[in-house]
Amino acid sequence: xxxxxxxxxxxxxxxxxxxxxxxxxxxxxxxxxxxxxxxxxxxxxxxxxxxxxxxxxxxxxxxxxxxxxxxxxxxxxxxxxxxxxxxxxxxxxxxxxxxxxxxxxxxxxxxxxxxxxxxxxxxxxxxxxxxxxxxxxxxxxxxxxxxxxxxxxxxxxxxxxxxxxxxxxxxxxxxxxxxxxxxxxxxxxxxxxxxxxxxxxxxxxxxxxxxxxxxxxxxxxxxxxxxxxxxxxxxxxxxxxxxxxxxxxxxxxxxx
Numbered sequence: 585x586x587x588x589x590x591x592x593x594x595x596x597x598x599x600x601x602x603x604x605x606x607x608x609x610x611x612x613x614x615x616x617x618x619x620x621x622x623x624x625x626x627x628x629x630x631x632x633x634x635x636x637x638x639x640x641x642x643x644x645x646x647x648x649x650x651x652x653x654x655x656x657x658x659x660x661x662x663x664x665x666x667x668x669x670x671x672x673x674x675x676x677x678x679x680x681x682x683x684x685x686x687x688x689x690x691x692x693x694x695x696x697x698x699x700x701x702x703x704x705x706x707x708x709x710x711x712x713x714x715x716x717x718x719x720x721x722x723x724x725x726x727x728x729x730x731x732x733x734x735x736x737x738x739x740x741x742x743x744x745x746x747x748x749x750x751x752x753x754x755x756x757x758x759x760x761x762x763x764x765x766x767x768x769x770x771x772x773x774x775x776x777x778x779x780x781x782x783x784x785x786x787x788x789x790x791x792x793x794x795x796x797x798x799x800x801x802x803x804x805x806x807x808x809x810x811x812x813x814x815x816x817x818x819x820x821x822x823x824x825x826x827x828x829x830x831x832x833x834x835x836x837x838x839x840x
Contacts, residue, residue, distance in 0.1 A: 608666065608667050608668065609625075609629060609670075610670060611625065612625075613625075613628065613670060613671075614670070614671040615670075615671040615672075615673065617682060618682050618685045618686065619631075634710070635681070635710055637711075637716075638709070638710035638711040638714050638715075638716070639710065639714050639716070639717065639718045640714075640716040640717055640718060641718050643666060643668055644666065644668070645675075645677050645718065646675055646677045646678040646681055647668040647669065647670055647672070647675065647678065648668065648669045648672040648674050648675055649666060649667065649668055649669075650667045650668065650669050684710075688708050688709065688710075691708045692707045692708055695707065695708070715752070715753060715754045716752060716754055717754055722755070722756065722761065723743070723746070723755040723756055723757065723761045723762065724761045724762075724764055724765050726739075726742060726743070726746065726755070727739045727742070727743055727761075727762060727765045727781070728765050728768065728769075730742050731765070731769065731777055731781075736769075736774075736776075736777040736780050736781065737780070739781070740780065740781065740784050743762070743784065744784075747788075757788075759785055759788075759789045759792055759794065759795060762781055762782075762784075762785045763782070763785065763794070763795065763798055765781060766778040766779075766781040766782045766785070766798065766802070767798065769781070770801075770802045770805055775802055775803075775805055775806035776806070778802050779799065779802055779803070779806070782795055782798055782799050782802065783799070786799070791822065793819045793822050793823050793826055793829075796815045796816070796818045796819045796822070796829075797815070797816070797819055797828060797829065797832075799812075799815040800812045800813070800814075800815035800816045800819070800829075800832070803815060804836075809836070812836075813833065813836060813838055816829045816832055816833050816836075816838075817829075817833075820840060
């Protein structure tokens with residue numbers, strides 16, 4: 585049974601219908617399990633181009649390239665391109681894509697009954713989550729998985745690299761996401777890793793008293809009381825009336 589999502593996506597997909605390395609698109613499509621079988625060819629092609637733009641991929645991400653059949657694109661626009669087996673279900677990404685289409689249609693169907701909904705209504709589509717990435721992730725996931733899988737230094741290098749592409753809007757580079765990762769690492773006893781992340785974060789948010797407070801608590805949890813007190817005093821240097829820093833210093837037996 586075809587879902588209703590293709591027509592919702594079509595207008596967005598047309599916006600992203602930028603030329604890429606051409607595929608040899610058939611005149612008739614086989615094995616359509618989600619899209620209506622009578623969907624116009626141009627509409628389906630536009631939707632597929634919308635998928636590639638939303639995920640930052642090419643057609644071969646979901647569609648199998650015929651063995652030995654890849655052709656170089658002609659220098660002057662002469663008919664060359666990828667020879668793909670569009671009907672094949674051998675690639676896992678294509679099967680996942682069908683599941684995601686059904687999920688998105690289900691979400692949008694539920695949203696249609698939301699009381700007081702805006703008009704025109706905002707629907708969920710591929711770009712909502714993927715934002716140009718084949719696998720949508722938050723910056724928290726990137727930093728935490730890189731820290732655990734490699735090192736905190738690698739995570740910091742990755743963060744700096746991604747931050748250079750802030751205009752793409754793929755990640756949230758406000759202070760809170762990395763602060764949450766640092767808090768989690770500190771709770772796991774990885775205080776040094778948490779401190780490195782917070783120190784890096786403070787480079788980008790030098791006026792944040794929240795980062796100073798978290799640095800203070802992380803130093804104290806590590807057992808470095810003097811460094812913790814120094815960070816609490818740094819909070820008061822930025823905001824002399826900050827009650828959190830005042831009360832924490834009093835708990836430590838230090839005069840604010």
